[in-house]
Amino acid sequence: MTNTKVYLEIVKQLREMIAADNLKSGDKIPSERELSERLNVGRSSVREALRALELLGLIETRRGEGTFIRDFRGNQLVQLLGTFILQDEKAKLDVIETKNLIEMDLLRLVLTRADEKQLIKLKSLVETNHLNDDQFFYQLIELADNYLFSRIWLILKDYHHSLSLKNEEYNRDSYLMLIEALVEKDQEKTLATYRQLRNLSILTDKY
Amino acid sequence: MTNTKVYLEIVKQLREMIAADNLKSGDKIPSERELSERLNVGRSSVREALRALELLGLIETRRGEGTFIRDFRGNQLVQLLGTFILQDEKAKLDVIETKNLIEMDLLRLVLTRADEKQLIKLKSLVETNHLNDDQFFYQLIELADNYLFSRIWLILKDYHHSLSLKNEEYNRDSYLMLIEALVEKDQEKTLATYRQLRNLSILTDKY
DNA sequence: AAGATGCCGTGGTCTGACCACTAAAAAACA
DNA sequence: TGTTTTTTAGTGGTCAGACCACGGCATCTT
Numbered sequence: 058m059t060n061t062k063v064y065l066e067i068v069k070q071l072r073e074m075i076a077a078d079n080l081k082s083g084d085k086i087p088s089e090r091e092l093s094e095r096l097n098v099g100r101s102s103v104r105e106a107l108r109a110l111e112l113l114g115l116i117e118t119r120r121g122e123g124t125f126i127r128d129f130r131g132n133q134l135v136q137l138l139g140t141f142i143l144q145d146e147k148a149k150l151d152v153i154e155t156k157n158l159i160e161m162d163l164l165r166l167v168l169t170r171a172d173e174k175q176l177i178k179l180k181s182l183v184e185t186n187h188l189n190d191d192q193f194f195y196q197l198i199e200l201a202d203n204y205l206f207s208r209i210w211l212i213l214k215d216y217h218h219s220l221s222l223k224n225e226e227y228n229r230d231s232y233l234m235l236i237e238a239l240v241e242k243d244q245e246k247t248l249a250t251y252r253q254l255r256n257l258s259i260l261t262d263k264y
Numbered sequence: 265m266t267n268t269k270v271y272l273e274i275v276k277q278l279r280e281m282i283a284a285d286n287l288k289s290g291d292k293i294p295s296e297r298e299l300s301e302r303l304n305v306g307r308s309s310v311r312e313a314l315r316a317l318e319l320l321g322l323i324e325t326r327r328g329e330g331t332f333i334r335d336f337r338g339n340q341l342v343q344l345l346g347t348f349i350l351q352d353e354k355a356k357l358d359v360i361e362t363k364n365l366i367e368m369d370l371l372r373l374v375l376t377r378a379d380e381k382q383l384i385k386l387k388s389l390v391e392t393n394h395l396n397d398d399q400f401f402y403q404l405i406e407l408a409d410n411y412l413f414s415r416i417w418l419i420l421k422d423y424h425h426s427l428s429l430k431n432e433e434y435n436r437d438s439y440l441m442l443i444e445a446l447v448e449k450d451q452e453k454t455l456a457t458y459r460q461l462r463n464l465s466i467l468t469d470k471y
Numbered sequence: 472a473a474g475a476t477g478c479c480g481t482g483g484t485c486t487g488a489c490c491a492c493t494a495a496a497a498a499a500c501a
Numbered sequence: 502t503g504t505t506t507t508t509t510a511g512t513g514g515t516c517a518g519a520c521c522a523c524g525g526c527a528t529c530t531t
């Protein structure tokens with residue numbers, strides 16, 4: 058009869074409840090027992106719904122305290138899916154290729170968005186600090202001003218990490234060249250510098 | 265004492281189990297009761313792990329039959345996250361922008377990968393069938409031969425749908441022009457055609 | 472006032488019990 | 502013997518109740 062699984066229904070109701078009460082990150086949601094009573098379902102069903110949301114990184118549970126809304130940035134979903142997906146060699150190549158493509162898009166976005174002042178600021182940051190590759194590109198991501206895009210990049214970065222490749226040298230000079238090209242709003246030069254940074258063959262990677 | 269939650273441990277063990285037995289899409293995994301015994305945990309804990317995996321789209325449960333490995337395409341995860349994330353206007357613009365960027369990357373990949381034969385085949389497909397926009401780009405995605413990339417696009421497509429925009433006209437002519445440009449391996453022309461298809465202002469979208 | 476104690480609510484887990492459903496075995500039928 | 506029907510065993514779906522471990526808070530003690 059009841060074709061829709063209870064826990065999915067609970068997920069739905071929880072979402073509505075959160076929206077209705079305008080709950081925000083860090084707010085507490087009702088206890089499992091209270092939800093069980095209010096929704097007329099068993100506590101185990103409530104827990105199945107909560108576990109699903111927890112794995113998605115949407116809530117956080119603390120024993121002895123309660124369950125809280127969570128900011129959905131940087132959930133562990135990625136690693137999980139990654140360990141399931143990243144199996145064969147082809148998949149690894151896909152990760153690298155995709156990350157490179159995304160980063161070039163990122164540069165294109167920065168070219169259209171970032172003003173010189175922001176870039177100068179980044180330049181001094183690179184000069185005075187010892188930014189690693191992830192940190193440098195994370196700075197760029199912020200200049201691109203596209204949250205969804207940054208999420209995708211963060212995921213790819215994690216995937217890339219889980220490949221546990223060798224490199225990760227320090228490339229301050231390349232970063233500075235990249236910034237210079239961005240300041241000049243020279244797309245050709247920007248992308249060329251990036252390819253050099255990533256050791257991409259110009260022949261094989263024309264994109 | 266046991267700081268790691270049991271259900272997460274079960275998720276991990278399930279993953280190892282799947283890898284060890286080399287289980288593939290459609291294969292059956294042990295029943296909840298059997299897992300409960302083999303892992304020395306309560307059945308409810310097993311279920312919490314399974315529900316989490318189910319929501320991720322990694323498994324599928326059928327009452328009366330069992331639980332099966334699933335191919336991780338088209339899970340409802342996207343809609344779920346979408347309803348949580350896609351709230352303000354800025355987010356919507358981000359989706360559109362990101363999808364456009366990804367699709368242009370897709371075209372670049374096709375330029376480097378697809379041979380003329382495949383493109384000719386796609387051309388006849390477009391000519392004889394009434395492909396909508398999603399279907400057309402899905403065909404292209406396959407030519408790009410990057411599974412991770414296709415996943416990203418599929419997610420973006422779903423996000424885009426959930427925005428419930430108006431358009432979705434039929435653009436057979438544009439598709440054919442796009443294919444022609446791809447056959448000629450003319451990146452400029454390809455991207456220009458795409459921008460026209462998406463009504464992107466050349467001024468605002470230089471990427 | 473500061474620290475120690477105990478109570479209560481919370482999530483974490485297990486157990487046992489049904490129910491609904493499926494598929495395969497067994498029985499009944501032809 | 503071959504087909505249909507019935508039974509049965511196994512599975513996921515759900516619930517209720519019972520503990521445990523932990524955090525916060527009021528209370529008591531010093």
